[in-house]
Amino acid sequence: MKQSIPAVSAVLAMFLAQAVCADTIHLKKGSAIKDVQVSEENILETIYVLGESKLPQKYDSKKVARVEYESKPLEWEAAEEAKKQSSFLDALDKYSKCVEMTDEEYPWLRQYGMFMIGETYKAMGDSGDASKYASAIASYQSLLKAMPNTIHKYGCLLGIGESLLSMNKPDDATAVFQQVLADKYDPKYDIPAKIGLAKILEVGGKFREAKTKYREIYTEARPLAEADPGLKDILNMILVREGTCLVGMQKWDEAQTFFDDLIKTATDYTVIAGAYNGLGDCYYQKRKLEEAMWAYLRVVILCEHISSEAPKAFYFAQVCMRDLATKMSGQQQKDVQERAKKLQAELRRKFPGSPYASRR
Secondary structure, X not given: OOOOHHHHHHHHHHHHHHHHOOEXXXXXXXXXXXXXXXXXXXXXXXXXXXXXXXXXXXXXXHHEEEEEOOOOOHHHHHHHHHHHOOOHHHHHHHHHHHHOOOOOOOOOHHHHHHHHHHHHHHHHHHOOOOOHHHHHHHHHHHHHHHOOOEOOHHHHHHHHHHHHHHOOOHHHHHHHHHHHHHHOOOHHHHHHHHHHHHHHHHHOOOHHHHHHHHHHHHHHHHHHHHHOOHHXXXXXXXXXXXXXXXXXXXXXXXXXXXXXXXXXXXXXHHHHHHHHHHHHHHHHHOOOHHHHHHHHHHHHHHOOOOOOOHHHHHHHHHHHHHXXXXXXXXXXXXXXXXXXXXXXXXXXHHOOOOHHHHOO
């Protein structure tokens, strides 16, 4: 039996309505509000429509872990993939196109795109092009000016603080991190802000004080990580920083044991890269050049995509090779020297903006 045109239209309209309301609000307590249409996210509230209801409802954003949007433009997917592959210029182009799209179609897209432009510039800075930190700060500030209560407010502030620290402006960075802590918005932002303040101590050569701070932060963050999986990777990075403080304190044996233990349990490649670089530093300072070389080479082989650690590993692996070659002769010496030259050339080709690329 044929259905009437109005009946078919009603079914189609109902299907489309269901398709539109497909966002998911993931809550910190572990549950989720599903099949909603989120119209706005800010640090105060998450506004959405549930099912066929036309009345907007509000949820305290402090209780929201994240919003999963069903509808995403192809440009967003392409931008995310480009950033993941460290194709930063392509990512910036795609994110910029996302920012230009209409709020009616993707109400979440503009603020997310503006934030990711800042994150991409910062990633370029972390990869060795220090000139991009200023662009990162400008991008974060642009979003904060356009949307003072953006859901990314504290992500922007942390990005600004970390960029300022990388630009060797510890006083300015301290002010930003302290602003985050003063607002007491969410532990997932407070913990990175405290790490930033500890880094300032470390960069200033106050290794013992920094190590104590890292241990305090780790103790505070550990129970919180059970409820917020996003903090688990941060926990491991705190341990890496604690190990680097031991290196700074010239406690080579203690640091070596520390990094060895961390490598056995680490699963995050950033942590693995940091731990192997730390282990290489310990061996290098103890003049165990072959062991140091292999520690650095593990970063080169396993973690080349970790741009915050790979340039250092490339550089010191070839330094170890050159030092080892001085104790060799004949063809063996020439082979090792040639490998060192190739590593140096590869460093300059892959990470031309890194400070390590200009070192001899």
